[in-house]
Amino acid sequence: MQRYGMTERKKVLIGMSGGVDSTVSAILLQKEGYEVEGVYMKLHQKEGYHEENFAKAQRVGAYLGIKVHFLDLSNEFKEEVYDYFVDSYKAGLTPNPCVMCNRTIKFGKMVEFADSIGAEYIATGHYINSDGEFIYMGKDPNKDQSYFLCEVKKEVIPRLIFPLGNWVKDDVKAYAADIEPLKDFATQKESSEICFVENTYDEVLARHMDIDMPGETVDAEGNVVGTHKGYMHYTIGKRRGFFVDGAHDPHFVLEIKPEKNQIVVGTKEQLEVHEFEIKKINLFVERDEFDCLVKVRYRTQAVPCHVKIEGDKGTVTLKEPVFGLAHGQVAAFYEGNKLIGGGVIC
Incomplete structure (x- = not known):
């Protein structure tokens, strides 16, 4: 995890949600010798949600002796993520708000804030690995979140640190349970996949149409x-x-x-897809045509494919068919466990 020599001490800004993953990540960074500061990002307007979680993040900060900033990004989040979510469903598409949030907010606005306080590195509690050049799948196959980072800007990658990349979730919970001030964190409920969805997507959409x-x-x-x-x-x-x-x-x-x-x-047979188009292509490699693996949804198996890019569009030809391909979702490209980019299915 360490990215610096023994004679220097680098500053890292870690996103802190008040939960187990970001808490353990902050502790691991501090143990590695980083100068750590935290940031709690307010992203939406769920009543009482931010006050409770920021208080938890502050409690961790007090325990570790680190400063925890409060960053209100609710307006930016609404414009870049929430409105995109609603507008996509209006258009008959299936959006991926977590991918959009990672690109524009967590590894966009958070990076800008890191610059403002002189932090060279940015860390989160994602279950992902990075060597400073590429992003890789995390060790825990049930928690790997690399898919959601396929649209982050390439120039940000050298600054990213993921302390939990080689951890599995059960070990993280056990680690947290052994730290006296954090024992109640280890048994708290897992956060929902999409932070602003409490129960179903329909409930969110019904507020607007x-x-x-x-x-x-x-x-x-x-x-x-x-x-x-x-x-x-x-x-x-x-x-x-x-x-x-x-x-x-x-x-x-x-x-x-x-x-x-x-x-x-x-019928199910009619759901079978052998080829599809992508747009908004974001690659971490310099190639116009290549073979790789592709995941067309988060919880799905990667399948081999051939990708050909022409201009701002690309064609993905599958060597094994997939079922239920949804326009608006994201296709993430891999070489083994290395993430090499992605694009939006169109």
């Missing part, structure tokens, strides 16, 4: 075969919550047509 708009369910040929309760309730691959007249076999959402308030459904 009417999501209950009954419409037509059609087959791949455009024939009306049933009804649904509103296109924003569905994502590609979903198999429940709509009606297909006379259907005996399972049907899945193949496509969403927001302009007509229609969903297209079909």
